[in-house]
Amino acid sequence: MAIKPAKTMTLSDIARLAGVSESTASRALRDNPVINAQTRQKVQQIAADHQFKVNATARSLRTQKSHTIAVIILFDAKTQQAITDPFLLDILGVIADELTHQGYDMLLSSSKTTDKDWRSYYFDSKRADGLIIIGQGEHDERVEQLSNAGVPFVVWGAASGNESFPVIGSDNRQGAQLAVSHLLSRGCKRIAFLGDIRHSEIEMRYLGYQDALQAASIKAEPALQLNTDFTAQAGYLQTQQVLFNQLATLDGIFAASDAIAMGAMKALLEHGIKVPQQVALVGFDDIAMSAYCTPSLTTVKQDTHAGGKLLVVQLLSRINGGKAASQLLPVKLIERQSSLRSHIIAT
Amino acid sequence: MAIKPAKTMTLSDIARLAGVSESTASRALRDNPVINAQTRQKVQQIAADHQFKVNATARSLRTQKSHTIAVIILFDAKTQQAITDPFLLDILGVIADELTHQGYDMLLSSSKTTDKDWRSYYFDSKRADGLIIIGQGEHDERVEQLSNAGVPFVVWGAASGNESFPVIGSDNRQGAQLAVSHLLSRGCKRIAFLGDIRHSEIEMRYLGYQDALQAASIKAEPALQLNTDFTAQAGYLQTQQVLFNQLATLDGIFAASDAIAMGAMKALLEHGIKVPQQVALVGFDDIAMSAYCTPSLTTVKQDTHAGGKLLVVQLLSRINGGKAASQLLPVKLIERQSSLRSHIIAT
DNA sequence: GGTGAAATTGCAATCGATTGCAATAGTGTG
């Protein structure tokens, strides 16, 4: 049975019990070597006995550091969809772990919070020492403003190469290029692109799609690029639409996310179209379910572990006066059944 | 172009600019009616002009309230799997929104943080005013301890009815009963249960499974209850195992989560077993992908929206001196293809 | 004009920990 602590203890209580001043107690607790080892030991013992914990608020006020990072998840105003995206959650977990590891707390903003002015709310008010911004961002002018305001922050997304703030993200263009080249090498001739190119990351994927087509001397057909939100439902509906529109000679689909791909797959199978024999399919993200749908989904895997860690490391470096650099992370093609058909050399 | 604020302003700066005392300024900013309306107006204007934001740390210290709730996600020590579970993330999103709505910030603990003593770390240190604990908890003695320590907290999980703290959760037993009755009504005779009954929520689902069998005068076979972690992979492997073990007369599977169900489905389809004709399948959670796999997955939907909101509302009520009550939320069976076969009346 | 009540505003203490600087004690040396 735990002893019920009568009331929250303060540093001054501990100091009194140990028979030392508050300053000595404070230093002893932080293991400051200027304090005699025995004194330190004694104070620490007393603090432990009484389950004393430093008041984080008071410490923050005095030291002017919150030791807290705000993670802001941008979301699409149309679909309201963000925090439920499996991929985002993956990287969120990594960030949480890494922040903890570095001794920081994580303040998570919800979609609604995002309506506020983050700088004021999180930084000016001293709630957080820095910001990590995640989102399949359409270009957001709020992010630009941050960089003019001296707020330490990093962004997960698509680095165009010339933004004034650090961006960490996967090499989306390369990933898409891998995916589409793979489809081409499997004999696909007409490949649709499902994804909303108004999002900068998706735009990069579309560029990679074009790269691959061009390398195979195929002209990209604008009609085959179909803006599609990040949901399985959108993928499903969009694919039905495509079928309805008689784009019947389609033999490949590259979806900008696995969720979209699964929606597309559903639509294809429902119409009796064989995957991958008639239409081969590749997604992006490698979410947990991709390996377990039928047929399993070929996809492009992002290195969320490296990404999350890098975001944290770069941000903390920036906070501690250093520089934070943008970085492009390599991706990997995971071949599964949805694109597995006899290898045909393209003409 | 934004005006770069030279330096963070403090209340005393605003007071000086407005020609009033700090106390008046403070009251004016909080719209305290005791302050003359014109004075209030003026102070607020000046604060707005200078983008002044109250220092949250100082306020917290003085008011002894952090206006922050820590959300702790328990996870299975074995699988390390928690934050990636789609269902948890669903409810997390709802909680985040509701907290924001109520003017609270959300501190999210990662798996590693969970090693610490939450009470000390979050509550004693005044980082948070209360705790929300989420997890497919095996019975965790740390939770019990919390309730003896006067910490305001609520738990998402399985209410056994006699715990000393408020638990919000779905009616798992009822949900399972619905699912299994449904399978029975579809003519299934031998139904396996995939899920780890050492988790209290899953235990309730297992009880519901038994309820349904009993109502149909079928004896539950212990050999058909297979402890399975919350992953698609576990469902896949466990199902292969079952098949390997010649439990060939199996004609139904109730999986304790959709992820498990999808793993199971994969294993069945790979072995050429038709779903639902030979084996019908029902999951639990209704994650986003359930509707889009093939065949789509019949499942039990939890009311995450109500759940998340209730967790927040109950906790805040508790923090404000009220009582927080446990509550069991109704669930709903979503019938899809994985159990869709000709209706056969059980003998 | 006087008087009490109401409306405003300011003083100063307070929340709890950290830290620069001063003070004291202890040690060694010539």
Next chain:
DNA sequence: CACACTATTGCAATCGATTGCAATTTCACC
């Protein structure tokens, strides 16, 4: 024994906002 130095410890200011209580001003009314 005096002096210089180092090792320890404590004093008091400080971080920025909030709030009980007192002080001052304003009014209404007799």
